[in-house]
Amino acid sequence: MSSGHVKRIAYQTIVTKEVLRFARIWVQTILPPAITTTLYFIIFGKLIGERIGMMEGYRYIEFIVPGLILMSVIQNSYANVVSSFFSTKLQHYIEELLIAPVPNWIVLAGYVTGGMARGLIVGTVVTGISLFFTDLTINSYSLTLLVFVLTSILFSLAGFINAVYAKSFDDIAIVPTFVLTPLTYLGGVFYSIQLLPEFWQQVSLANPVLYMINTFRYGLLGVSDIDVRIALVIIVAFIVVLTWYSLRLLSRGVGIKE
């Protein structure tokens, strides 16, 4: 058996295991984001949104749909990897991987793919739900899909790093609550940063989530607060850095090897 073949099967095994894990507990993993975003659509889109009027030339519900879809991708990719890899560590079955001839980058790729799978499935479900409330126009299929995928990769990696450092369940809740949620809400899911005073517009530009949401919105609606090319470069740069950092953590055995 060639070593490339061994690696491919090891990768497939991790991915299968990861997908089965969240699929089995779909009531905890797929259903809640579907319910939450349905509520967002009803309350912000329908009830309040109809009184808000137009935002960047679109009805309010049309404006928030891209952000809500991407928010679900962000949260679920992150949540999947952070909770799965943390329990792998906590219950010590990371040892099943450490003992086997599986290189670190395969381990990382396997967990990230699992996170992407959950992010993309939830994102698709949310997109499906949004169709009950508004029509979806797609300006650029390729850009939409690209941002969808890159975002899920990026936040799967972030979830992985969080899990490597986490020592308790509190540690895996802190980052989503105190970092991820504020960044997403302030990243322009619900408003255009044009509405902000000049100073806060500048501050918002330091928020990486802003670039993703705007690029995604551009993919769907064709409007964006920022230059889409710069946004893509920033997203890819983040992915490169986080991948490098994750591999470094794995090779140093941080949190998993004495």
Add this chain to the structure above:
Amino acid sequence: MSALVIENLHKTYRNGFEALKGISLNVAEGDFFALLGPNGAGKSTAISIIASLTNKTAGQVSIYGKDLDRQKNEAKSMIGLVPQEFNFNMWEPVVEILVNQAGYYGIPRNAAFQRAEESLRQLDLWDKRHTQARWLSGGMKRRLMIARALVHRPKLLILDEPTAGVDIEIRRAMWQFMKQINSQGTTIILTTHYLEEAESLCRNIAIIDHGRIVEQTSMSHLLSQLNTEHFVLDISKPLTMAPELPGYNLQLVGDKTVEVTVQREQSMNSLFESLTQQGIAVMSMRNKQNRLEQLFIDLVAQSKSEEQSS
């Protein structure tokens, strides 16, 4: 060829504790090898390093001639480990634990299911294949780890206290099983605190204490070093004081129970003759201690006094 060669292995944990102070070991291909030592001696630390679960501080490890640093994947694919602590996903069904482990070794899913079935049947767990691991009994969990360790057919199987907390019937079945796979060519390294287990199964032995090897030899050679043996005799009639026998040290421990220490050069026949002359009939006799246990205690006591004097 050697199944395992360890040279000058050192391990200092992050907190500064030196768990291994330079151990060297050589386990021959096909051997059934006992790695013994008191709690905290460093057995599991050494095993974790061999299995790539812990990083070593210094030294070399090679498996069937493959260096664990330079030919990592080849070396890894020949090892199977049954660790001391449970380390599987408690929420996963038994069969999936095995199928996944096989997958990590590059065995495709269909073949992995066949391997899993084979392994689970051997360990008498096939009926439990759909059960989540957390619902297995303690002994079944141990057997699950053995089944998992075998799923990629390793040439070197390392078992860290596999029979801890396992009932006598299953323990015997496990012994039988270990003997069988050893006779089919798998090299086995076993740690255990049941010394009669090591005595009856293993051909070679190393004793480790405070991170150092204090003895490495063959089991028969070690046992032949035993100078004295202690026996417990059950006698026919009650006595009020221990019988006086020249050359033997006897002690009365119950009114019909006597303990006797026999030197290696003394024969049992003359002991019985002397007792018969005093009108004492021996109804039954047993070793006070397992023979290996007796040696073990001496060796460990010796290493402790050396440790203190140095």
